[in-house]
Amino acid sequence: MLLVPSASPGFLLEIVARLPEPKALLRAGRPDSPFLLSFPLILDPEEIPRPGKKDDVVLVSADYAWIRWAKGKGFRGVWANFPRKRCPELHPLHDLEVRTPHDLERPWKFRLPDLEESLGILRDHGVPENVVEHSAVVAAVAFALAERLREKDVPVDPLLVHRGGLLHDLDKIWSIKEGNDHGERAAEILTKLGYPELGEIAKRHVLHPERLPRTWEEKLVFLADKLVEGKEVVGIRRRLSALLRRYPGFR
Structure with missing residues (x-):
């Protein structure tokens, strides 16, 4: 399942909403209203249990604080780094970095250990x-x-x-x-x-x-x-x- 925080930029919500994978919106601030109906589930962060396999739950976020949260929960973390910033961590936590909307729409492969x-x-x-x-x-x-x-x-x-x-x-x-x-x-x-x-x-x-x-x-x-x-x-x-x-x- 894909997770995306509701406080994410509208363009990121729009892209994730189009992806074919099962998805849910994480309740985290007020989302852009046009995208509310694009997600079949809206979940509170504390409602999501630790998955059996890391690949079972993937969080997509432009905010690195959410990547830290995802890794603490045992999820995969995809950093939507469209502004192409340097990573705020000396030891990167994300499993995948995407730098363009097109990259986000490609099939993902987590080819490295976290x-x-x-x-x-x-x-x-x-x-x-x-x-x-x-x-x-x-x-x-x-x-x-x-x-x-x-x-x-x-x-x-x-x-x-x-x-x-x-x-x-x-x-x-x-x-x-x-x-x-x-x-x-x-x-x-x-x-x-x-x-x-x-x-x-x-x-x-x-x-x-x-x-x-x-x-x-x-x-x-x-x-x-x-x-x-x-x-x-x-x-x-x-x-x-x-x-x-x-x-x-x-x-």
């Missing part, structure tokens, strides 16, 4: 807290860079960049213990989970001549990882010096 699911993947694979903290900073830095590049019309997906940054070190401890190539195991895990793009980002964030980053998303996570030592943004020279001290066999 923030909670991403942290769950790290937890399920035994990633220690210090690596999670490092990955969170890498994700935030890469996401900020991606948003700024997109403002210059660079074709980059900031949400993919963020999730890739968060999961790039999924196999860090395993690769150290087993002596295997860092990034390869993470790529296998993420691909099996249904996230091949994230797998490629993990595979190509390392200093390896045969696994250089190719896409903007891969390049930004690669760069951000080289700017962050632990959970501190330090710059490339200091970061590479730390890597060489930690892994003296690498030259």
Whole structure:
């Protein structure tokens, strides 16, 4: 079911009303009266239970406060960012960002884990807290860079960049213990989970001549990882010096 707050701009209510999916209007302020009859249901926010599956309930809103509310309820959140603003969160909560009315009318596919699911993947694979903290900073830095590049019309997906940054070190401890190539195991895990793009980002964030980053998303996570030592943004020279001290066999 699609949900849209009644206080949404009239153009957004009109677009959602035309979509073929089952839908309901969330009682949240006074709606534009012409659209009241376009929705078969009008619900109070507190009436809606947590769904069995996140995809069962999808909230569409131009107001990021409603995206926060939706994620707290266990829903999917589609951010109708037609003004093309920067995300107000360092770690984006939305599952999908649409930037034109045409995008909103296309079939949607939630092809990335949300923030909670991403942290769950790290937890399920035994990633220690210090690596999670490092990955969170890498994700935030890469996401900020991606948003700024997109403002210059660079074709980059900031949400993919963020999730890739968060999961790039999924196999860090395993690769150290087993002596295997860092990034390869993470790529296998993420691909099996249904996230091949994230797998490629993990595979190509390392200093390896045969696994250089190719896409903007891969390049930004690669760069951000080289700017962050632990959970501190330090710059490339200091970061590479730390890597060489930690892994003296690498030259």
